[in-house]
Amino acid sequence: MSADSTAKTTPPPVVQVRDMDFCYGASPALFGINLKVKYRRVTALIGPSGCGKSTLLRCINRMNDRVPSARVTKGEVLVKGKNIHDADVDLTQLRKQVGMVFQKSNPFPKSIYENVAYGLRIHGEKNKSVLDEAVERSLRQSALWDELKDRLNANALALSGGQQQRLCIARAIATLPDVLLMDEPCSALDPIATLKIEELMHRLAQEYTIVIVTHNMQQAVRVSDYTAFLHLGKLVEFAPTAEFFTNPLEKLTESYLRGTFS
């Protein structure tokens, strides 16, 4: 596929971060971030602990709003071309369009069905057939339907760790978000469960735009189309994954990839 034809068919970036500075109170956490997340691609954020990759991820659905002193001090974040900090943005609608999966699986202590239907229910969906249909679709997309279709009323907490995490993914995609944010979704899972999630991400990328934070560089190589490297709150390098790992432009990236990082 030539660069030319993709440029023509690719829609504008779903998420765009422009010159963003972010502070927790008086201490700055991110500086001058510029990032364009491509439509229906997997973008990985990597970097050492404390570099700000999770903070950046949480800027996209404004999860940082919960921290009282945290705020964007400069620049803007656009989702589908709309600045999400504009006064007329409804946080509820934003989060409906930007789903999130957390590091540790966190299904509600409800039935499997209710977990998946939760997002729709809180957005006012009462029609049983619509809910049934959405639950089935989400569970199919997250490769859980065949395993769980006979016990949708079982408590979600009875599932295994990997199943729980996939259930959380199903819950996040039930509302048909445009963007799916994943914050180290496999860090608490065993290798087989991790593999299943990674396979799932490949399939989900056909319908969703995914941003994943990972501390595992191999995982970034395996799942992502684009990779961004953050260091000390700065975006050091952002490139298609293949180029990023084979031919990094920045010295810092290269030393991080080689593991000779100081």
Add this chain to the structure above:
Amino acid sequence: MKAPASTSRPSLGSLLLKKQQRPFLGIDKQRAIRLFFASNSSVAIIVLVLIMLFLLREGMDFLPTYRHELETYRRAGLEFCDIINRPLAEHQALCSKLRRAASASLNTLTHTARTRRDAAYELMREVEEETRLQRAILSDALAQIPAASPEKLTRLRQEMRAATTLAAARLQTPAALTPEEGRRLQRELTLLNPEVPELPPLLAALSADYIRVDREAHATFKPLVDAVEAFEAAPDALHTLLDAMKKHARETKAHVTELHGSGKEPSHSKPVDFDLSIVPLTSGITELTAKVEEYTLLAQKTADTMPAAAGTPQAVALLAEMRARLPDHLAAMRQAAASLPAWSHSKPVSYLEVAIAFFLGDAWITNSSWQDFFGFVPLLTGSVLIALIAVLIATPFSVIAAIYTNQFASEREQEFIKPVIEFIQAIPSVVLGFIGISLLGDAIKGVSEWGWLQWIPSFPIQERLNMFNAACLLALMAVPTMYSLAEDALNNVPRSYLDASDALGATKLQTVFRVIVPAAKSGIAAAVLLGMGRVIGETMVVLLVAGNRIAIPDFSAGPGVVFQPAHTLTGIIAQELGEVSRGSAHWQALFMVGIVLFLISLLVNWCARAFVRRFELAKS
């Protein structure tokens, strides 16, 4: 090389050997420390076991003692009398209905005359009150020996007259009297004087008028009034016979208890021969049955001849109710009489009967000249009902307060609300009792008299001290426990649930009520149960405020039952244990109550723990 290494380091073999320790009394240090800590934790368990053993020892003696008492009750023939006496109590209830119907009817005719007379009397009383001093002086002077000088008497009479004139001038004519009558009475009252014994003429006329009207009213309602009297007198013959029998039975019982009380060896007199002493009763069965029959016929006849009409609709309703209840009562009387021949004084009292008499007994009667009964049901219903109302009141308050502080309140609000609610626990319960008696009781009674609240059943209420009042205060006492535990339960809900719900775009309210509260619900249920445990064991407030009427509340009043007074398991122990003699049946009965109370608390706590266990299971 080898030699220095072996000297500077101990050999492997010696390292593995146990270190030499000097044991003390055969126990080494590690073990001693362990034992010390273990013994401390076991003290609580040992004390608990000792308490249970003590309670059981005192309480378990109750069954044989009570059995013995019930046996005496049967042998001496008191039970025999009660067979007839108990259903006869309904006669009193029916009588009071009839009397109320009759007086309501009479009142329709005599009301005006009586009001007028009473109003006039009230005016006279006011004047007399105002002139009390002058009156006393004049009376003294008149009674004086030798007689006071005529000048002095004249002066005193003038003073008296001046005082009555002044007082009479200040009177206002009440609505029941016409203005003209008022003026006349004023005039007549100025002549009020201790030397004139007659009533003022108008007052006398009003009095006579009332007496006439009253006589007329009795004539008008003659059938009704006669029926009331006839019905009241219907069981007179039965009563006479029964009273004689009761006297005999009581004497036999007194004889038994005297022998029993004077020591184990009744040397100075023979033991009571029950077979002999029961004869006067059993031989009277025919007569008693005849008297019962006579009573039922008389009562039935009165009811049949009784007019259906009465002065007011209320009276008519009372009469109808009496008529409706009479057949059951008479049937019960006949049945009781029929069961007399089957009764035997020598039939032994089984332990099952004793247990039923205690656990299902509907009367707790102590220090009775007739017979003590230890029935548990009135106390249990009181305790349970009060606890339920208290929990019903306290649960919404504490759970909502817990949700608010845990989920919505700012940090400063939290810092204020939590200590304040927890402070309630520090209020001594006796102080709450004061509040219940002096403040809340009046407030509830006052509110119950508001006109627009009369749709609530049994409003306006009769008793200031009642179950609702006690339950309100107990609810206040339960709030801190329930609030703290519910708040803990909410606090224990993992934060990750909040994250997940937020990330899906839920509003705060949706997150709280769809995720947080459901996740904490078993913890909240445990909080409610533990609050209930606290309430059921509480003593001081119920003793002071619940009204202490030992009777099963009248559930026919519907939800209004909560405004009736009651006694409780805890209250009865606190009230009576200090006054009974050690080791008596009463004393042991109170211990039995204590045991049951203990078991109830145990059960409630166990349930709460079960809930918490489920909660923790769900979380992991």
